[in-house]
Amino acid sequence: MxxxxxxxxxxxxxxxxxxxxxxxxxxxxxxxxxGVVLMTLSAPWISPHDxxxxxxxxxxxxxxxxxxxxxxxxxxxMLSRLIWGGSNMLQVxxxxxxxxxxxxxxxGLLCSFAGGLVDKSSSLVMDSIYAFPGLVLAIAxxxxxxxxxxxxxxxxxxxxxxxYYRIVRxxxxxxxxxxxxxxxxxxxxxxxxxxxxxxxxxxxPSIVAVATMNFADAILTAAGLTFVGLGLPISTPDWxxxxxxxxxxLPSGIWWVIAFPGLMxxxxxxxxxxxxxxxxxLLNPKLEQ
Amino acid sequence: xxxxxxxxxxVEYHTLRAVVKAVDRVSLSVEKGQxxxxxxxxxxxxSTLGLSAIRLVPSPGRIVSGSVTLDGTDVVNCSENEIRxxxxxxxxxxxxxxxxxxxxxxxxxxxxxxMIRTHDSKVSREDALKRAQSVLERxxxxxxxxxDFPHQFSGGMRQRVMIGLALALGPELVVADEPTTSLxxxxxxxxxxxxxxxxxxxxxxxxxxxxxxxxxxxxxxRVAVMYAGRxxxxxxxxxxxxxxxxxxxxxxxxxxxxxxxxxxxxxxIPGAPPDLAEPPPGCLFHPRCPYAFDRCxxxxxxxxxxxxTEVACHLYDRR
Numbered sequence: 286m287x288x289x290x291x292x293x294x295x296x297x298x299x300x301x302x303x304x305x306x307x308x309x310x311x312x313x314x315x316x317x318x319x320g321v322v323l324m325t326l327s328a329p330w331i332s333p334h335d336x337x338x339x340x341x342x343x344x345x346x347x348x349x350x351x352x353x354x355x356x357x358x359x360x361x362x363m364l365s366r367l368i369w370g371g372s373n374m375l376q377v378x379x380x381x382x383x384x385x386x387x388x389x390x391x392x393g394l395l396c397s398f399a400g401g402l403v404d405k406s407s408s409l410v411m412d413s414i415y416a417f418p419g420l421v422l423a424i425a426x427x428x429x430x431x432x433x434x435x436x437x438x439x440x441x442x443x444x445x446x447x448x449y450y451r452i453v454r455x456x457x458x459x460x461x462x463x464x465x466x467x468x469x470x471x472x473x474x475x476x477x478x479x480x481x482x483x484x485x486x487x488x489x490p491s492i493v494a495v496a497t498m499n500f501a502d503a504i505l506t507a508a509g510l511t512f513v514g515l516g517l518p519i520s521t522p523d524w525x526x527x528x529x530x531x532x533x534x535l536p537s538g539i540w541w542v543i544a545f546p547g548l549m550x551x552x553x554x555x556x557x558x559x560x561x562x563x564x565x566x567l568l569n570p571k572l573e574q
Numbered sequence: 575x576x577x578x579x580x581x582x583x584x585v586e587y588h589t590l591r592a593v594v595k596a597v598d599r600v601s602l603s604v605e606k607g608q609x610x611x612x613x614x615x616x617x618x619x620x621s622t623l624g625l626s627a628i629r630l631v632p633s634p635g636r637i638v639s640g641s642v643t644l645d646g647t648d649v650v651n652c653s654e655n656e657i658r659x660x661x662x663x664x665x666x667x668x669x670x671x672x673x674x675x676x677x678x679x680x681x682x683x684x685x686x687x688x689m690i691r692t693h694d695s696k697v698s699r700e701d702a703l704k705r706a707q708s709v710l711e712r713x714x715x716x717x718x719x720x721x722d723f724p725h726q727f728s729g730g731m732r733q734r735v736m737i738g739l740a741l742a743l744g745p746e747l748v749v750a751d752e753p754t755t756s757l758x759x760x761x762x763x764x765x766x767x768x769x770x771x772x773x774x775x776x777x778x779x780x781x782x783x784x785x786x787x788x789x790x791x792x793x794x795x796r797v798a799v800m801y802a803g804r805x806x807x808x809x810x811x812x813x814x815x816x817x818x819x820x821x822x823x824x825x826x827x828x829x830x831x832x833x834x835x836x837x838x839x840x841x842x843i844p845g846a847p848p849d850l851a852e853p854p855p856g857c858l859f860h861p862r863c864p865y866a867f868d869r870c871x872x873x874x875x876x877x878x879x880x881x882x883t884e885v886a887c888h889l890y891d892r893r
Contacts, residue, residue: 472662486679
């Protein structure tokens with residue numbers, strides 16, 4: 286019974302190619318994401334140099350045979366920094382999404398199922414968080430919490446919890462009026478089991494889709510936080526940091542310091558966005574047949 | 575003592591515009607083993623009446639006064655836990671739309687397991703499934719389909735599953751709320767035949783809510799005719815169909831097309847049911863009644879016994 290979601294999910298992934306455009310979008314997105322994740326995971330073995338070692342090559346050397354992506358103003362190898370640089374961003378994004386799901390989903394389920402004043406007050410709180418521009422709020426919270434992976438993840442989670450809450454709430458509100466939920470009541474089901482066995486399984490597909498798309502937002506916000514200097518210690522190889530350095534160098538025609546980390550962020554965010562878009566189409570049972 | 579006894583039940587819906595009396599002082603009773611047909615137009619309060627038998631009147635509706643007694647248990651005033659234990663165990667409920675009344679992410683077996691284990695957690699999953707299979711077999715669904723999902727069944731089969739769910743725990747009373755409305759006529763005939771057969775073999779007590787007069791004529795022992803939240807006529811099926819007394823019942827029976835008559839002009843009831851937010855004074859049917867006279871416009875008729883039937887009409891009340 287508990288493996289049901291997985292059991293339903295796996296054959297769907299296997300048959301993605303038969304699912305038309307949405308299937309292909311999902312495949313492309315997942316391939317991009319998996320590629321970046323694999324690269325980051327295998328960084329200790331595939332990276333040619335230590336990403337933090339300075340004066341390894343020429344200062345601001347353009348891409349060449351020995352340094353394919355060039356070197357930065359401290360003579361660090363940009364290729365090694367690129368391979369290592371996604372690690373923190375992925376950790377932050379993963380942690381942020383986990384926190385978002387574990388907070389947003391239960392709160393959304395309980396409050397909207399309870400209805401009345403509980404629902405109204407929680408919606409008010411969530412909407413007021415939602416009203417802030419995401420990055421600005423994340424910067425504010427991050428500045429209060431200080432640097433570090435966990436703190437970055439928390440500040441990003443606060444920004445994105447309302448979107449989970451909203452999705453779950455809108456789904457619960459429509460599902461709880463459906464005849465099969467009423468039918469559950471006529472067989473004497475408790476409120477708790479109605480919520481967990483009838484409503485939650487029907488909300489899950491949208492949560493999967495939102496979470497995947499939320500990864501893209503979290504990646505971008507994490508990059509933004511590091512870019513403004515609120516993320517990680519300066520010794521950590523990170524795409525966000527390289528953007529910060531590269532921005533100052535770009536006017537003097539040194540494009541390789543900023544271009545490659547920027548491209549990686551785009552690939553990763555785009556991959557998650559595509560996968561999320563495709564999944565939300567595929568996992569929506571109403572669109573099947 | 576009747577199995578289900580409803581006494582002057584009033585159910586109101588509190589809307590922003592007005593307080594609507596969906597069920598207004600309805601009294602009726604169903605004996606054990608009997609089938610009561612509850613007929614009336616859409617929105618006359620049939621379903622609300624059916625749902626109040628298990629105290630599930632949807633919000634913003636609530637039971638304002640009156641009593642509902644199921645085999646000695648006070649349904650209106652018992653605790654939330656008690657009523658929850660009654661639902662499904664003592665009262666089975668069959669819904670109108672089998673297409674949406676089953677949880678799309680759970681297989682049929684899981685529905686039965688949930689149902690059985692909600693009321694008796696000692697039953698193992700395997701035993702519950704076995705019991706489900708024997709119920710389904712009786713309803714003409716192959717036992718090996720127990721792990722199929724709702725979307726793998728046709729509408730008629732899903733309604734059988736719903737009926738099976740309602741019967742799984744051997745309830746004393748089954749309320750079927752328009753069980754065939756969303757099915758085509760062939761399947762409808764099958765489901766009705768099934769209900770009649772179950773009624774015989776299980777000595778089932780059934781409240782059949784419908785707007786299909788034909789089904790009632792075939793299935794019910796007694797018929798209650800509702801109009802705008804009130805009972806207008808209540809009697810044995812045979813006598814009610816042979817000699818309908820209330821003008822509304824008469825008009826209702828006349829508006830059923832007859833397959834044997836050629837060139838028949840179908841009669842209908844002019845006008846529309848009253849807006850229950852602003853009900854007309856007196857008899858609620860008087861604006862559409864061809865026999866209405868002064869008293870109908872002023873005084874509300876009471877449900878009075880007249881020969882074999884009870885009827886709420888001033889035509890028969892010669893006081």
